[in-house]
Amino acid sequence: QLPEEGIDQQTPEPFACLIRACEAVLQEEQIRRDRQLREVRKARRDGIIGRPVTPCREDFLKLTYLHDKKMVTAMEATRMDIGVAISCRTKRRYQEDEGWKI
Secondary structure, three states: OOOOOOOOOOOHHHHHHHHHHHHHHHHHHHHHHHHHHHHHHHHHHHOOOOOOOOOOOHHHHHHHHHHHOOOOOHHHHOOOOOOHHHHHHHHHHHHHHOOOOO
């Protein structure tokens, strides 16, 4: 509550107007965020957002598959000139995405 002494009765009206304007701005911002979130989800689902998939050599995939099935040793699998981190990341991605369809 505002103190009664020295305050005009019209003073709260500009504050009420300001509050209504701020609420309208916040509501418009929420609508914009919701619309943007919907579009981002749609773009992710359609494959538009994100980095393009780096192509992987077929012989690397075959060697990784054979190593995973314990048909080849790790030493034979490392004869490809690919770093260990990239190898693990690529292997994990292709296991999830492709299901090892070679």
